[in-house]
Amino acid sequence: MELLWKSHMMKVIKLVYVLLLVTLMNSKVSESKKEKIISTSFEYNGINCRANSVSLKDFGGVGDGKTSNTKAFQSAISHLSKYDSEEGSQLYVPAGKWLTGSFSLISHFTLYLHKDAVLLASQDVKEWPVIKPLPSYGRGRDAAAGRYTSLIFGTNLTDVIVTGDNGTIDGQGSKWWQQFHQKKLKYTRPYLIELMFSDNIQISNLTLLNSPSWNIHPVYSSNIIIKGITIIAPIRSPNTDGINPDSCTNTKIEDCYIVSGDDCVAVKSGWDEYGIKFGWPTKQLVIRRLTCISPYSATIALGSEMSGGIQDVRAEDITAVHTESGIRIKTAVGRGGYVKDIYVKRMTMHTMKWAFWITGNYGSHADKNYDHNALPEIKNINYRDMVAEDVAMAANLEGISNDPFTQICISNVTISMAAKAKKQPWTCNDIEGITSGVTPKPCGLLPDQGTEKIKDCDFPSDYLPIDMLELKKCSYSI
Numbered sequence: 001m002e003l004l005w006k007s008h009m010m011k012v013i014k015l016v017y018v019l020l021l022v023t024l025m026n027s028k029v030s031e032s033k034k035e036k037i038i039s040t041s042f043e044y045n046g047i048n049c050r051a052n053s054v055s056l057k058d059f060g061g062v063g064d065g066k067t068s069n070t071k072a073f074q075s076a077i078s079h080l081s082k083y084d085s086e087e088g089s090q091l092y093v094p095a096g097k098w099l100t101g102s103f104s105l106i107s108h109f110t111l112y113l114h115k116d117a118v119l120l121a122s123q124d125v126k127e128w129p130v131i132k133p134l135p136s137y138g139r140g141r142d143a144a145a146g147r148y149t150s151l152i153f154g155t156n157l158t159d160v161i162v163t164g165d166n167g168t169i170d171g172q173g174s175k176w177w178q179q180f181h182q183k184k185l186k187y188t189r190p191y192l193i194e195l196m197f198s199d200n201i202q203i204s205n206l207t208l209l210n211s212p213s214w215n216i217h218p219v220y221s222s223n224i225i226i227k228g229i230t231i232i233a234p235i236r237s238p239n240t241d242g243i244n245p246d247s248c249t250n251t252k253i254e255d256c257y258i259v260s261g262d263d264c265v266a267v268k269s270g271w272d273e274y275g276i277k278f279g280w281p282t283k284q285l286v287i288r289r290l291t292c293i294s295p296y297s298a299t300i301a302l303g304s305e306m307s308g309g310i311q312d313v314r315a316e317d318i319t320a321v322h323t324e325s326g327i328r329i330k331t332a333v334g335r336g337g338y339v340k341d342i343y344v345k346r347m348t349m350h351t352m353k354w355a356f357w358i359t360g361n362y363g364s365h366a367d368k369n370y371d372h373n374a375l376p377e378i379k380n381i382n383y384r385d386m387v388a389e390d391v392a393m394a395a396n397l398e399g400i401s402n403d404p405f406t407q408i409c410i411s412n413v414t415i416s417m418a419a420k421a422k423k424q425p426w427t428c429n430d431i432e433g434i435t436s437g438v439t440p441k442p443c444g445l446l447p448d449q450g451t452e453k454i455k456d457c458d459f460p461s462d463y464l465p466i467d468m469l470e471l472k473k474c475s476y477s478i
């Protein structure tokens with residue numbers, strides 16, 4: 001009886017022991033699961049949050065900088081395309097170097113880059129499918145035939161976010177720049193991010209390096225936020241424009257830092273007869289807190305492709321350092337279209353060739369068939385509250401002889417000339433306008449009206465619809 005009792009007790013003890021072990025192990029497992037969750041949780045503000053999130057690693061992604069991930073991106077995104085607008089989806093790119101060719105986004109979708117994730121653009125031309133030239137340009141910029149699809153591309157989409165905790169997209173552009181200089185390109189170089197015919201776009205918190213050509217190109221699109229972007233390319237790299245809103249409506253560009261070989265922001269809307277026919281303007285654009293370094297180009301350029309028209313551009317709190325020009329309007333006979341209702345205030349410039357530059361004879365035509373009667377209309381251009389230092393020429397403002405550029409208004413602008421500055425700080429032809437409180441003394445075509453006329457260069461006091469859009473706080477753990 002006693003023996004039996006003893007063996008029973010042993011059994012109970014064993015059972016308790018086993019149970020204890022199992023619980024211990026379980027708690028270990030759940031602890032490590034918890035750790036995993038904590039290590040990959042993140043949040044950001046987005047136009048929309050997504051219910052479904054997957055990692056590139058789950059689709060065969062290899063972040064060694066050598067293996068191509070084009071197929072991994074494509075299969076992950078194709079898998080996510082089953083989610084509808086209610087749920088939405090997100091592709092998470094973890095830390096690593098992810099070599100890839102061009103891939104396309106979908107609607108109701110977020111591409112998120114970890115802070116140590118680097119997308120490396122492939123230098124293998126087979127990774128870049130060729131598409132038709134843009135209808136508003138009639139041909140490619142580098143070569144007539146077609147254009148390589150952008151690294152991150154989307155067309156006819158709605159509700160798209162490309163963001164990250166300042167993750168990096170490296171275009172590895174040197175090979176493309178070489179081919180451009182050697183005139184070996186069969187097609188126009190790809191951009192880093194292009195969204196076409198799309199609506200509700202957010203591109204934020206990323207670093208873009210060494211683009212083959214332009215960096216960010218929203219085209220024929222609307223309701224766009226571009227925020228917290230760092231763009232860096234060598235100052236002599238060809239056509240590495242920073243951000244090019246092209247035939248877009250209701251766009252906000254904020255808190256961007258750009259060093260590049262071409263214009264930091266270039267506002268566009270199609271080229272000559274193709275742009276006129278397509279007739280899709282860029283309008284309602286606000287640019288805030290932009291810092292630009294571009295020794296051979298402009299801080300903000302309007303044109304030269306402006307044949308669909310550019311209207312209602314507001315820029316404020318802009319800083320330019322070691323940059324060729326502050327605001328530059330570029331156009332030509334044959335462009336048609338217009339640039340009007342342009343407002344810029346609170347701009348600070350250091351070490352510039354020109355503070356203001358308007359060129360009416362930019363040339364550079366899509367082909368010989370442009371309409372010699374298609375004159376651009378340039379009017380209501382307003383600059384105020386600016387300080388510039390170390391400037392070679394205050395302004396070079398040249399309209400077109402039978403087509404003067406009108407209603408130019410400049411007020412409260414102080415330009416300190418460089419030690420080696422040109423004798424004549426202002427050059428003006430075929431323009432009309434007024435100034436007040438501007439030094440050095442403007443050209444005769446821009447007479448000083450006294451301070452009561454400062455009102456004429458007023459900045460709009462209303463807000464654009466894009467400023468009313470509130471971002472949602474999105475948090476994820478995967």
Ligand SMILES: *[C@@H]1O[C@H](CO)[C@@H](O)[C@H](O)[C@H]1NC(C)=O
Binds near residue numbers: 163
């Ligand atoms: C940018 O990153 C910061 C954190 O550094 C985050 O608070 C913010 O929501 C992000 N903004 C956007 C527009 O992605």
Ligand SMILES: *[C@@H]1O[C@H](CO)[C@@H](O)[C@H](O)[C@H]1NC(C)=O
Binds near residue numbers: 155156197
């Ligand atoms: C995209 O939208 C444009 C303009 O609405 C249309 O002309 C074009 O056919 C569409 N493309 C696709 C692939 O649906």
Ligand SMILES: *[C@@H]1O[C@H](CO)[C@@H](O)[C@H](O)[C@H]1NC(C)=O
Binds near residue numbers: 207
């Ligand atoms: C993002 O990274 C770039 C490049 O390293 C850096 O210059 C920039 O300051 C970073 N931006 C933020 C907001 O951390």
Ligand SMILES: *[C@@H]1O[C@H](CO)[C@@H](O)[C@H](O)[C@H]1NC(C)=O
Binds near residue numbers: 385386387412
């Ligand atoms: C003139 O511009 C400076 C900034 O450059 C600004 O601080 C000042 O308030 C402006 N003056 C008026 C009268 O608007």
